[in-house]
Amino acid sequence: MATVELTTENFNDVVGGSGIVLVDFWAEWCGPCRAFAPTFEAASEKNEDITFGKVDTEAQQELAATFGIRSIPTLMIVREGVVLFSQPGALPGNALDDLIEQARKVDMEEVHAKVAEAQQQG
Structure with missing residues (x-):
């Protein structure tokens, strides 16, 4: 799957859905960003x-x-x-793959319960 360009107009629609979304904050002038781009693209495929x-x-x-x-x-x-x-820094491909697997394994019912509890406590 190709990467999606995220803007203020489409960010909430893309990121607020039910699935997993990886977001790469980058800039054209940033050398480490350009070095990380092929790793990010390979993971998307x-x-x-x-x-x-x-x-x-x-x-x-x-x-x-x-x-x-x-x-x-x-x-x-x-x-x-x-x-x-959320963390700065370019990751090697194997670290990105590991991170994706960890995100897949998260018990989201537990996460949502903790978020709701934190919101109630104010």
């Missing part, structure tokens, strides 16, 4: 059931600010609308 999106932090400064992106590349994993992982 191996995991066709997952949505892979890219946020160009230069063009989408509002989105980058919303998520507090201070260093790029930053990889974020969202599942069922909940951010499970």
